[in-house]
Amino acid sequence: MDYISTRGRAPALDFAGATLAGLASDGGLYVPREWPRFSADEIAAMAGLPYAQLAAKVMAPFVAGSLTEERLFELTTEAYGRFAHKAVTPLVQLDEQNWLLELFHGPTLAFKDVALQLLGLLFEEFLGRTGQNLTIVGATSGDTGSAAIDAVAGRDRIDIFMLHPHGRVSDVQRRQMTTVLAPNVHNIAIDGSFDDAQAMVKRMFNDSAMTDRFAIGAVNSINWARLMAQVVYYFAAALQLGAPHRKVAFSVPTGNFGDVFAGYVAAQMGLPIERLIVATNVNDILHRALSNGDYSQGEVTPTAAPSMDIQVSSNFERLLFDLGGRDGLALAEQMAGFEATKAMQLTNAQREGAAALFSSSRTDAAEMSAAIRWGWENCGQLIDPHTACGIHAARTSGIDPAVPVVTLATAHPAKFREAVERATGHRPSMPSRVGDLFEREERCTELPGDYDGIAEYVATHAVPKG
Numbered sequence: 001m002d003y004i005s006t007r008g009r010a011p012a013l014d015f016a017g018a019t020l021a022g023l024a025s026d027g028g029l030y031v032p033r034e035w036p037r038f039s040a041d042e043i044a045a046m047a048g049l050p051y052a053q054l055a056a057k058v059m060a061p062f063v064a065g066s067l068t069e070e071r072l073f074e075l076t077t078e079a080y081g082r083f084a085h086k087a088v089t090p091l092v093q094l095d096e097q098n099w100l101l102e103l104f105h106g107p108t109l110a111f112k113d114v115a116l117q118l119l120g121l122l123f124e125e126f127l128g129r130t131g132q133n134l135t136i137v138g139a140t141s142g143d144t145g146s147a148a149i150d151a152v153a154g155r156d157r158i159d160i161f162m163l164h165p166h167g168r169v170s171d172v173q174r175r176q177m178t179t180v181l182a183p184n185v186h187n188i189a190i191d192g193s194f195d196d197a198q199a200m201v202k203r204m205f206n207d208s209a210m211t212d213r214f215a216i217g218a219v220n221s222i223n224w225a226r227l228m229a230q231v232v233y234y235f236a237a238a239l240q241l242g243a244p245h246r247k248v249a250f251s252v253p254t255g256n257f258g259d260v261f262a263g264y265v266a267a268q269m270g271l272p273i274e275r276l277i278v279a280t281n282v283n284d285i286l287h288r289a290l291s292n293g294d295y296s297q298g299e300v301t302p303t304a305a306p307s308m309d310i311q312v313s314s315n316f317e318r319l320l321f322d323l324g325g326r327d328g329l330a331l332a333e334q335m336a337g338f339e340a341t342k343a344m345q346l347t348n349a350q351r352e353g354a355a356a357l358f359s360s361s362r363t364d365a366a367e368m369s370a371a372i373r374w375g376w377e378n379c380g381q382l383i384d385p386h387t388a389c390g391i392h393a394a395r396t397s398g399i400d401p402a403v404p405v406v407t408l409a410t411a412h413p414a415k416f417r418e419a420v421e422r423a424t425g426h427r428p429s430m431p432s433r434v435g436d437l438f439e440r441e442e443r444c445t446e447l448p449g450d451y452d453g454i455a456e457y458v459a460t461h462a463v464p465k466g
């Protein structure tokens with residue numbers, strides 16, 4: 001399988017190359033040249049497979065040429081062996097129609113672990129072949145940072161520089177990053193929003209003063225390998241609910257459009273998906289884009305679901321590319337317009353294509369609290385504020401009651417215990433696997449949100465590519 005850029009100009013790469021490159025050199029995102037497709041019989045034959053084995057089956061076509069399915073299975077076995085639940089991503093029934101897919105049983109209590117535990121191993125595998133050093137530069141609104149740091153802390157040939165918006169992540173999220181004192185881990189708190197951090201990270205990939213010296217790598221969902229690993233749990237959930245003989249809908253708490261794009265990929269691969277519900281908080285650029293074609297960047301409003309306080313959704317570009325006939329040069333022009341004006345109108349083809357599979361919803365603060373309360377009082381489940389946006393969207397979606405709706409539970413409620421306690425009066429307890437998080441020493445550098453200062457900090461502390 002080879003990978004092409006959504007902006008049409010960067011060279012195609014194989015899976016290993018796309019994984020190490022992260023962002024394409026023309027500023028675009030890598031996508032597989034074509035979507036691999038499973039027949040209904042092939043999907044039916046996956047029912048009942050243990051998660052690590054299912055993962056290797058679903059991902060094998062994407063890694064072909066860089067890894068055998070057998071080697072991939074060794075890596076998925078190691079990655080998912082670190083999860084606290086045997087099923088890795090267990091499915092829990094809430095009522096007649098609604099289900100929760102618990103994606104928070106990994107080491108850092110959020111869905112990001114599902115992809116990042118594997119990505120850490122993939123980096124090690126591919127860097128071992130090239131002998132190169134990798135300088136990972138990432139942006140986080142809280143969860144990617146901790147999951148990525150856990151996945152690469154102490155690994156040879158890797159430095160990680162993780163930017164988070166100062167004061168805008170939860171205490172648990174911050175400590176999960178800043179208490180990791182391995183010498184290859186560098187936390188940077190910036191003045192600004194997640195969007196500012198993400199823009200600086202993308203800029204570094206195209207700054208030749210940096211890329212000439214350092215192999216800059218990505219752990220954000222701009223890296224295709226992140227999304228590939230997230231496709232697997234759509235298969236896992238749908239198979240348990242009767243796929244391929246029965247359609248399933250998914251409600252997905254959304255910020256950077258990565259998790260829900262993985263659902264789109266699952267559908268392209270043949271998984272019968274009734275609908276993908278894009279659930280935003282009040283930072284609703286995606287809800288506006290999908291409901292009336294208006295993709296214009298507003299100010300970021302801090303919410304109780306801080307990981308979704310995002311107004312520029314990187315992976316939306318992958319969807320626009322696919323729906324717009326995969327015309328990279330046309331999309332490059334459309335994205336250049338957005339970058340210049342902070343606004344963009346979807347084309348008719350993009351709007352109609354999206355409407356065939358996606359619907360969307362926006363959840364405000366009161367609705368978020370009500371959804372958390374509903375989960376607790378009616379189903380005995382504590383849910384976090386991000387998942388609550390998904391639950392609100394699922395319960396107001398109007399989907400045929402015969403179709404199961406699976407909400408992706410993207411974070412453990414203990415990561416956001418103040419908001420959960422405010423809504424329910426009940427404080428979620430911290431899973432023992434996070435250990436003495438609140439006793440540990442923290443290390444973090446505060447920097448103003450300007451690119452030059454951050455590039456200089458990275459250049460001073462990173463190891464050249466070699």
Ligand SMILES: Cc1ncc(COP(=O)(O)O)c(C=O)c1O
Binds near residue numbers: 110255258259386
């Ligand atoms: C807990 C949580 N839920 C949902 C999201 C949204 O996921 P995505 O950015 O893939 O849309 C994030 C991060 O982005 C998150 O950390």
Ligand SMILES: N[C@@H](CCOP(=O)(O)O)C(=O)O
Binds near residue numbers: 139222255308
């Ligand atoms: N919510 C994310 C934001 C970054 O998104 P990513 O999926 O592109 O890494 C976070 O928690 O950091």
